[in-house]
Amino acid sequence: MSPQLKLIALDADDLAVISTHVQDARVQPSDIVWRQGEKRLVVGMSRLDWEQTLAGETEPRRLVSALRFDRVLACKSRNIDLAAPEAVLDLVGIEFHPQDGRDDEPGGSALLLFAQGGAIRLDVECLECQLTDLGADELGTGVGIEGEG
Numbered sequence: 293m294s295p296q297l298k299l300i301a302l303d304a305d306d307l308a309v310i311s312t313h314v315q316d317a318r319v320q321p322s323d324i325v326w327r328q329g330e331k332r333l334v335v336g337m338s339r340l341d342w343e344q345t346l347a348g349e350t351e352p353r354r355l356v357s358a359l360r361f362d363r364v365l366a367c368k369s370r371n372i373d374l375a376a377p378e379a380v381l382d383l384v385g386i387e388f389h390p391q392d393g394r395d396d397e398p399g400g401s402a403l404l405l406f407a408q409g410g411a412i413r414l415d416v417e418c419l420e421c422q423l424t425d426l427g428a429d430e431l432g433t434g435v436g437i438e439g440e441g
Contacts, residue, residue: 296355297357299423301421302420306419307419307421314423318339319382320377321372322378324412328367331365332364333414339354341353341354357424357425358423359421362421363416363417363420364416371408372410383404386403386404387405398418399416400416
């Protein structure tokens with residue numbers, strides 16, 4: 293069993309590493325929690341254990357993980373049906389675009405891109421993202437982060 297990850301991203305290069313780890317993660321709209329007063333977005337997911345897969349294991353394993361963005365000024369979504377909380381979205385990856393295209397500025401937009409054409413755009417003061425594994429996803433389907441509502 294691979295050790296559980298805890299990764300932090302403070303720039304676009306760090307976020308690219310997290311994006312690689314969350315590629316093909318399953319996300320349910322009910323597990324996307326926007327806490328505007330705290331300037332925080334938390335996304336619960338069931339992600340593939342890429343370390344185990346690359347190590348040659350024949351049976352892919354999924355992990356329940358939490359992806360957190362702090363210092364979020366605005367959160368907007370496109371083509372994500374919040375009225376269907378049990379739908380499953382497939383996360384393709386995460387991109388960061390600096391404010392006004394200037395790499396020397398800490399602010400910008402993080403984009404979470406989904407296979408079905410959905411997207412979440414986060415306007416951030418500066419990039420602060422954390423991916424934390426919470427354990428094995430025994431069911432391999434949903435996430436169900438409790439107490440985040």
